[in-house]
Amino acid sequence: MSKYIRLVLLSVFILTVVFSFLLSSAARAVESAGSKTFISRGCGSCHRTARPAGPVTRSSELAKKGPDLWYAGSKFREGFLASWLVNPTPIRPLAYNSLEEKNPADHPRLDVKTAASVASYLMDLKAADLMSSVEIRPGVNVRGRILFIKKFACYGCHLVNVRGNKAGGLSGPSLEGTVRRLNPQWIYSLLINQGAFTPVSRMPIYEGLAREAEIKALASYVAGLK
Amino acid sequence: MRIKFFVQVFLLGPLVFFAVPALSSFGATPRDNYAFYCVQCHGAEGRGDGPNATESQPVDPRNHRSAYEMKKLTDEEIIDVIRNGGAATSKSTLMPAFRRTLSDKEIEGLKGYLRELCKC
Numbered sequence: 001m002s003k004y005i006r007l008v009l010l011s012v013f014i015l016t017v018v019f020s021f022l023l024s025s026a027a028r029a030v031e032s033a034g035s036k037t038f039i040s041r042g043c044g045s046c047h048r049t050a051r052p053a054g055p056v057t058r059s060s061e062l063a064k065k066g067p068d069l070w071y072a073g074s075k076f077r078e079g080f081l082a083s084w085l086v087n088p089t090p091i092r093p094l095a096y097n098s099l100e101e102k103n104p105a106d107h108p109r110l111d112v113k114t115a116a117s118v119a120s121y122l123m124d125l126k127a128a129d130l131m132s133s134v135e136i137r138p139g140v141n142v143r144g145r146i147l148f149i150k151k152f153a154c155y156g157c158h159l160v161n162v163r164g165n166k167a168g169g170l171s172g173p174s175l176e177g178t179v180r181r182l183n184p185q186w187i188y189s190l191l192i193n194q195g196a197f198t199p200v201s202r203m204p205i206y207e208g209l210a211r212e213a214e215i216k217a218l219a220s221y222v223a224g225l226k
Numbered sequence: 227m228r229i230k231f232f233v234q235v236f237l238l239g240p241l242v243f244f245a246v247p248a249l250s251s252f253g254a255t256p257r258d259n260y261a262f263y264c265v266q267c268h269g270a271e272g273r274g275d276g277p278n279a280t281e282s283q284p285v286d287p288r289n290h291r292s293a294y295e296m297k298k299l300t301d302e303e304i305i306d307v308i309r310n311g312g313a314a315t316s317k318s319t320l321m322p323a324f325r326r327t328l329s330d331k332e333i334e335g336l337k338g339y340l341r342e343l344c345k346c
Contacts (some may be wrong), residue, residue, distance in 0.1 A: 058254065058262060099266055099277050120283040157266065157278050169278030171266035202266055205326040 034121025037114055049125060061200040062097055071127035071197055075186045081119035084181075085110045093159060093170040113224075129189060129196035136184035144221025147214055152185045152206065161226060170193075171202055175225050184223035191215045256335035259328065264336070267320075272343045285318040298345035303338045 038044060046066030072081065088107035095101040110118060148154045154175075161176045178187070190197050192207050192215050210218065212223035254262070260272075269275040272290035279287050288295055299307070299315070307316045309330075311323030324333065 026339045058258070081282050086243070094277060098269075151319060153322070156283070156322065165282075167282035168278075169280060169283065171276075202263060204263070204322045204324055208326045209323050 032121075034117035034119070037110075037118050038121060041108065041110075043108070043118075046087055049122075051127075054136050056200055058200050062096065066096055068197075069122055070125055071130070072122040072188075073125045074127040074130040074189070075183060075197075076123070077181060077183055078123070080149075080181050081122055082112075082116045082215055085115035085118060086112055090174075092173045097169060127189075127197065129193060130183075130186060131189045132185055132191070134185060134188055134216070136188045136216060136223060138184045138220060138223035140224065141221040143214075144217035147210070148221050151214075151217070152210065154222075157203065175222060178222055178225045182223060184219060187222050188215060188219035191219055251253060254341035255334070256332070259332055260339055263324065263327070268283055272340075274314075283320065285320050287321070290340050290343040293344045293346035296340065297346045301337055304340060308333045308336055 004142050006110040038049070046064075047069045048064075049070050052060075086109065088109060090103040090105050090107075092103055095103050128144070157165050157169040158167040159176055160210070161167075161169065166174075175186040191210070193205065194201060194203065194205055206215065206218075260268075261270075264272075265276055267273055267276045267278045267287040269279070269287070274287040274289035290296060292299065305313055305319070307321060308328070309323060309325040312318045312321030314323075328336070
């Protein structure tokens with residue numbers, strides 16, 4: 001009797017091990033297909049997928065042709081990349097690193113299946129500096145709204161949606177629809193430690209201008225923008 | 227005496243060596259800093275017409291070429307407003323505070339550059 005139970009337990013154990021191995025290697029196969037596509041489609045000619053080893057300079061950053069993706073898995077919300085890569089509607093109103101030209105809206109498109117595999121590869125690129133233990137709840141945040149509009153006037157460089165109309169400046173990425181796009185904890189991490197993600201940026205540093213509680217409120221407000 | 231020299235060379239030397247290049251704006255002239263941070267609002271020539279000066283904005287950025295406007299500000303006020311933002315001179319907070327972004331020396335340099343732009 002006990003021998004029988006032991007046999008059953010043992011076989012359940014073995015089956016679980018084999019099964020999870022198969023599942024994880026299947027997942028890995030999808031990921032590596034994603035990274036292969038990333039290389040074969042030339043995505044790497046405009047995007048960095050590893051943190052630069054040396055110090056970055058203003059000229060190195062202004063020479064970049066696209067935003068960094070080495071922290072994509074920390075920056076984006078689950079599901080966003082797979083749909084954006086199929087239909088890449090402009091995020092930045094202006095062409096990348098330009099203060100004159102409009103965004104040409106000509107980003108390479110992927111089919112649904114390829115986009116899913118590239119997205120899963122990119123979502124695995126995590127940043128050590130993400131402050132994942134801080135809870136940032138996206139949504140209506142009156143304090144955050146006042147800070148965003150009055151105290152720091154973040155709309156000076158960022159478009160937001162005001163009752164269906166675009167309002168604000170153009171030099172930063174649009175913050176319309178961040179509720180679907182950006183991970184709330186990444187927004188907080190960026191505001192409290194810009195140097196970890198964008199050490200050279202036209203955006204002023206807010207750490208030290210805003211208190212920690214204010215940065216939390218700002219992050220929560222921005223994370224909920226529709 | 228000798229110990230002091232030792233401390234300066236071997237402890238402070240490397241500190242300066244490592245700390246200075248850590249600033250990404252190292253070696254940037256006031257003109258470079260203006261182009262990187264101010265042009266987005268104040269415009270390529272400082273006329274207050276950068277890409278962020280859209281119709282939806284409640285206040286236009288200052289025209290830095292206007293001697294009439296810029297003469298109203300003392301050097302101290304210019305430095306104060308760049309350091310602490312529009313609120314420092316009771317203006318719009320659309321003018322951001324740069325004290326965490328730029329060093330005091332860089333802000334002083336920008337003040338000089340603004341005086342060149344307005345010729346005032």
